Amino acid sequence: MIDQPKILIIDDEPLMRISITDAMIAEGYEAKGVESGREGIDCISKGKYDVIITDLKLPEVDGMEIVKASLKYSPKSKVIMITAYGSVDTAVEAMKQGAYDYITKPFSMDELLIVVRRLMEFRELEYENIKLKSEIDIKYAFEGIVSTSDKMQDVLEKVKVIADTASTVLITGESGTGKELIANAIHHNSSRKDNPFIKVSCAALPETLLEAELFGYEKGAFTGALKQKKGRFELAHTGTLFLDEIGEISPAIQVKLLRALQERRFERLGGTETLSVDVRIICATQRDLKTEVKRGIFREDLYYRLNVVPVHIPPLRERKEDILIIANSFAMKFSAQNNKPIQGISDKARELLVNYPFPGNVRELEHAIERAVILGNSREIQPSDLSDDILAFYNKDFKASMKVSYSEPLPEAIEHFEKEYIAKAIEEAHGNKTRAAERLGISRKTLWEKCKNHGLEKQQK
Ligand SMILES: Nc1ncnc2c1ncn2[C@@H]1O[C@H](COP(=O)(O)OP(=O)(O)OP(=O)(O)O)[C@@H](O)[C@H]1O
Ligand SMILES: [Mg+2]
Incomplete structure (x- = not known):
């Protein structure tokens, strides 16, 4: 089902803002009114609005900026610009910049509602189109990208x-x-x-x-x-x-x-x-x-x-819901490629995977599963088939080596941890900067900069 349409109203004149908001709610839309362009952009960057009705003239951040923000954060939203009587040039400019329509002051609420209703019809059509399309080709086009997280x-x-x-x-x-x-x-x-x-x-x-x-x-x-x-x-x-x-x-x-x-x-x-x-x-x-x-x-x-x-694209550790379904799809892929029948991943191995922070993200997961499929001896992937890094994450020594004393504020603690983490990676890579950077999931240049900041230069080769 298509969701209830959402409308954002940006106008610094309270009377105008409130009457538009009320009219939209009465029409059955979910509507929110804000009084400044800044608040408007904040809303646009956080929520999905089908229609944004904004006054062109706003103090500080004006309607043109709203059009830009909408294109940037929410390209699907349609912007209706409210312009002053006689300012056709600016209205045309707004349309060029990407506004969908404009309405000139003074206008009746009915006029505005006609514009909004037309837009909503268009939205439903678009929705139907997308639905149809998604059934036909998106399934193929996006099949390489496995995910379930919001x-x-x-x-x-x-x-x-x-x-x-x-x-x-x-x-x-x-x-x-x-x-x-x-x-x-x-x-x-x-x-x-x-x-x-x-x-x-x-x-x-x-x-x-x-x-x-x-x-x-x-x-x-x-x-x-x-x-x-x-x-x-x-x-x-x-x-x-x-x-x-x-x-x-x-x-x-x-x-x-x-x-x-x-x-x-x-x-x-x-x-x-x-x-x-x-x-x-x-x-x-x-x-x-x-x-x-x-x-x-x-x-x-x-x-x-x-x-x-x-x-x-958020890192894998911020969308842990994706770990297991991606892992399963890799398990199937490598099982077929290597002619090794694998039924799945054991509960314990799943637990390790879900809790591991994957600094190398999906690529690291891909390599871990490929290796587990090739080297494993049982029908299910076992913890022992997983990489040393994943296992080491649970290693007591590793945990103990993180000296947690709560004696310093979090930012300093993070700094110290980062330093130790990098030093350990360099040590384990026997000073090979490229390998250490790979392991840390950062570029060589970033590693170099971080080493410099932490005074770790001498440890590199
Ligand atoms: N959601 C996903 N589903 C399935 N496979 C994925 C997914 N995300 C990434 N991969 C696979 O993970 C590997 C790394 O992806 P990709 O090369 O696109 O990452 P990248 O962000 O470009 O990495 P880098 O910054 O190192 O270049 C590829 O083999 C890719 O097919
Ligand atoms: Mg790449």
Whole structure:
């Protein structure tokens, strides 16, 4: 069943706000009124509203900002803008920015209700469409993504809504959470699905090679450029370009990328011809780019270009409901692949899995189950088949090594724990920084920074 429609009303004039809210409730909608744009954005970022009715003129945060916030946090919501008499230009501008409709003051409640009712009919139609579609192809398109948690369902819901738009998507999440899987799902559920899906791993390449990879080069552009080569932007024409680990790119590449994104134009290295492409951009990072912007490491203008539609994938430990169903699906997959009949996972092994924090997220779970299926001797996966890390988590020594004295406030305790945790990982990896970072589920660069902050540099090789 389709839920009761929810409406948010943002207006600083109390009389207007209350009368609209009351009229919407009388019509059978769930309605909430707030008096400032700031409160409005807060509501939009937290709840799902089908319709947002906002005054254009609000102190501090105005109606245009509400449209932006709605596109960002709740792209399915439809915004109706209330504008002053005679301000058609601003109304048109609001529609360009993404508002769904507008209504000019003074208006009667009936006029507004007609607009809202039309929107609701549209919503029901959309719902029917989605339902139909979901029965036909979403089952296939999303079959790679196993989940049951509300948090992941919200992510998938958002993915379905934004897939077939041209919007740039920024996927964030820790290592192994499924960022690439989501990027794939977005492409394969867009009308570009039969066109190229091109991936660039930005962290894997040094600056000059990355530039050549992205934009291509002309023959003779540099030593070794024996013939012309097309870049990934060109190869992705009419399709999707997936820029993985975007947080790792150097300032020089950031500038070039910004221009290519703004204008969808660029030149090959050593070339003079300006090429223009039609490419949908999806990028992913484990980093908190906003913090990187504050720290001056990532360009703010590029950040806003990329963060049009943010999709955050929560770490597995924050959606523990997913652990066992993903584990089961991996168990089935690896059992079939390796021709080893496995009936399932024993109760004790399930308990260990559910309680383990999975710093390497789904990828770590995948490897743990693959290993358990290959090495195990019984029909059910047993605790002893699980990885040392999962077992060590229960190891008494490990627990005892965490000196808990409650003598310091939580932030300091967390700092100390982090230091010990990192030092232990480095020690166990015999000083191999790459392996330690993998184990901790963070990038090498993040590990390096954390070591520096904790004064652990000397322990690394
Ligand atoms: N919900 C899920 N259901 C099934 N498999 C999943 C799910 N999430 C992730 N995986 C699997 O886990 C592995 C890691 O996923 P993916 O490569 O997409 O993660 P990532 O976030 O891009 O990681 P990294 O930051 O390290 O690049 C892949 O093999 C992927 O198929
Ligand atoms: Mg990835």
